[in-house]
Amino acid sequence: MPENFVIIIPQFNDWEALNLLIQKINADLNASILENTTLFIVDDCSSRERTQPFANFGGKEIKVLRLYRNLGHQKAIAIGLSYVAEHIAADKVIVMDADGEDAPSDINLLAQRSLQEPGKIIFAERNKRTENLLFRSFYVIYKLLFKLLTGKVITFGNFSLVPQNRLQNLVRVSEIWNNYPGGIIKSRIPYDSVLTNRAKRLAGESKMNFVSLVLHGLSAISVLVxxxxxxxxxxxxxxxxxxxxxxxxxxxxxxxxxxxxxxxxxxxxxxxxxxxxxxxxxxxxxxxxxxxxSQQHFIPAVHYRDFVEKVDTFS
Missing domain, CATH: 1.10.287 (Helix Hairpins)
Incomplete structure (x- = not known):
């Protein structure tokens, strides 16, 4: 029996890049995966309305969950995972960005490794990055600081595959509300990775500035505080x-x-x-x-509903 896939894509004002990404998913995803895939878009309370219809999707359907307020990338991922865990039957859940820097063709690699490691979350580890020299230099410094302060090694971001048997565990990890990859490292849920090359943004400008990058790095370290x-x-x-x-x-x-x-x-x-x-x-x-x-923590699976405004389905 074919496996059901759900691709969770958090986005904020990236409608143009998202449409191009849907087209690349249609073109690059294996047919056996594509036809059993649901796109689950978490709209992080975008300030710009979608002016164009979604590109035709070759999978099952497109669902759009809209948040009441802008929460940021990591929290949008946690809410998307929590909603899928409760409402959508999925054997494999993919988390990826809307800008196209996570190449859809790499989903095939994640799915293949997941068959070899069925009980593990599979991350896309960056083998080659396309950012400028300054960014790459600071990224190396960040990895060194992360290793020094936490004793852990982090070589991946959000792009990952979560098997169904780990999804219910994951959405009860409070730390993913702050930082998704850091939360998985902290939770001790087993994970593995495959080497991938980062693609280029499909459209628009990146909303990640230097301050945002520093905050993102500090949030990952704070998970293991x-x-x-x-x-x-x-x-x-x-x-x-x-x-x-x-x-x-x-x-x-x-x-x-x-x-x-x-x-x-x-x-x-x-x-x-x-x-x-x-x-x-x-x-x-x-x-x-x-x-x-000693305090009670925020559990995404329990508290995510407070931020969900509505969910629309497009076939």
Missing amino acids: DTTAVRILIFSIFMSGVAIAFIIFIIFLKLIGNATPGWASTLGSTLMILMLQSFLISLFLVFMVLQYR
Whole structure:
């Protein structure tokens, strides 16, 4: 029996690119997948109305879920997943962007790997990026910081395949509300990846500026904030040990008479103040995280309905 696919596409004012993407899905998706696919578009409360009808879709149907307010890309994905988990029978769910930078042909690769790894979420790992040198440089820095602060490696974005047997688990992971790939890493749901090349935007201008990119990176790190806080505390303790060693050395120089008058006491007191400040701030951060873990969290599968305005179907 053929598997049912649902492609979740969050979009905000990207109607032109979305129409071109539908045409590429028709052309690039394997026929056996396309004919059993539903397009599920999450309209993130676009400020511009759709002026053109949707391109003819070669699959089953197009559904458009409109949100009451603009929530951002990650939350739109979480709501789309939650709605599909409750209302649409799907064996495989694909998450991809509307701008065309996630190539529809790569869905075939994700589906193929999913057959080999049926119990895992499959991500599209970027083998080659098309952005400018500045963006790629900051992306490398982001991956290094993510590894340093969380101890995890992140080499993928939102483009992924979620099997039906993991969907109900995923929509109860509160962290996907903040960052989808980070939430999956935190949840310990098993995942794998396939190498893909990022395509070029089909139409319009990217709404992602430098500030947005920084916020997106910080949101991914914040999902693993408990690990990050402990790592910062350990680093603070290590640096405090280094500071104490310097203070002991300064005292030794002062005792043998080799320290410049006033220099030893100034440097020693400065190191002591910095050591205490960094340690206390790190300790406060750890306690804040522990307090946060004791609170009730936002569960997408339970709370998503508050943001859904309507769902329209186009055949």
